Amino acid sequence: MSTKPSKNILLRGYVVLVFIFVFTPILTSFVFSVNSDRFPTIPLGHFTTHWYETIFADPDVWDAFRISGIVSITVAILATFIGFCTAYTDYRYNFTGKALYLSLALLPPTIPLVIMGLAMLALLARINMSGEIYSIVVSHVVLCSPFAMAVIRMRLAQIDPNLESAAWNLGASNWRAMREVIVPFCLPAIASAFCLTAAVSFDEFAVAWFVSGLNKTVPVIILEILQGNTDPQINAIGSIVFITSMTLVVLAQLILMRKTINQTTTGI
């Protein structure tokens, strides 16, 4: 790095500014979640965990966390599995209509969430499947699978195409090669996809709001509390949601980055 120190400092400062811009609102929310005042005003009152205590005393909030937990883990498992299968199909096979297959597989996140939620509700209600926990799971799997696919597909793009053939050549059946070679090779991406889809599902509001019925997820209950009263409970619950998703996303990034640096391809 031969940049001049003055320029270097300037660049660093710029990066810090960008991060401040992005994270100030979230940080503010966190600050007010541990502030004693009822309304978010400055100067601040004293430190308190009162608002956290309040929300954790509310059985509805506990219920929402329970439902969100169940949903996001189930969704992560299913979406990662479907994403892996789609990515592998893309890697392994060539067939007519592959472009269409891929664009359909990647389509769901491009649909506006409100439309998606409404469509999901219309469909699920018609077949008597709305308002249950699994309704949210089904909808979120649709929404999350493309993310899992994208992450795993990136990993498969780095594989030496002879790796699988080499496994067959050494006596591994198709399934065995999948288990012994493809899955281990993709493992960092699979773990990363799992965290990412869990985070997306945990955060998602619009679709969940439409299809959840009485099984409210955390984002849905946040809106409900917000509609009823505006006190720092919202900030508290928001902070928890933020920390949960951030942890998952950062985890996903770390797993992926560490592995890609360690072993880019099989090398020569």
Place this chain on the structure above:
Amino acid sequence: MSKTPSSRPLVTFDGVSKRYGSVTAVHTMNLEIYEGEFLAIMGPSGCGKTTSLRMLAGLEEPSEGEIRLDGQRINEISSIERDTPMVWQSLALFPFLNVQKNVEFGLKMRSIPAEERQQRARTWLERMEILELADRDISQLSGGQKQRVALARSLVTEPRILLLDEPLSALDANLVVRMQGVLSRLQKELGITFVYVTHSQSEAFAMSDRVVIMSQGQIDQIGSPKAIYRSPASRFVADFVGANNILSGSVIGTGTELSLNTAVGEFRCQANGYEAFSTGDTLDMVISADLVQISMEDPGTQNSLHCRFISEEFVGSIVTIFAELEDGSDFKVQARQRDLASMSLEEGVAFFASWSATDTHLISRGQD
């Protein structure tokens, strides 16, 4: 210890073709590979050499014809059930397994108990002189070490045949020569069949008992390295192999020596072995660059040419001289640096190239 391969074919390609859509990669190939021989399949990229190897490994299915292993048709037998391990150009080592586990892979797939697996893997690691690397990750190895792991992984199941797909192409020149030695020795010690696909003449000629030259999906010539080097069967082989000069011409006289007319003069070739030619036949005359003498004065022999010096390429003790003939075509001469010391060759200088009538090789036109 079988330098002289047995005459029993281990593998037979019987009229094998491979088509991808309208493209024919391999065209009615007939080839017998003998037990215990080191066979090189050589040709330019896209000549079908790798496809042939992949068909033998069961990774591609022939569109036509039959491949037999030990007399048994194996067309329909999947790669998994054939014991035809391959060393890949990219080596295809499993990056998420350590050296030991890579070598054990083939044994694990054959459900060999863990203890025996480890034992056998270690034996091979020791044989390849990399036992101390057993616990390393693949990413921590050098190019040569990876080669050895790949060889150990393929040989651990003790197959009767080993397929090698340009395994040395990624190594630097010094290492290539060393690994050639390793491979040659290994093949002799094991006495198993090696089928070695390469585009490199030096690799093919240095190690193999027989060389197969392929172009455009077809076999051009099969023979010992020497036979291919000295008596190329087609113009393609003459062009592809070594440093050959090719002059086209026609027969103008027969007898104990054939008289040949070309655009740059008349030449003689001993008739022995070329009895089939008669006056008027068109042919290509091949003169190997290392069999040509050069002089500043006309040597007065029958086969001499007037050349103009263009440039030289100096590789150690051997110099390749690039010259131009009267009709503008190229001519190459390989000589020892020592022999050129007394000559003042520089661009534009005229000299004579000569060769003996017995060093002239003829190829009938229309053969390729």
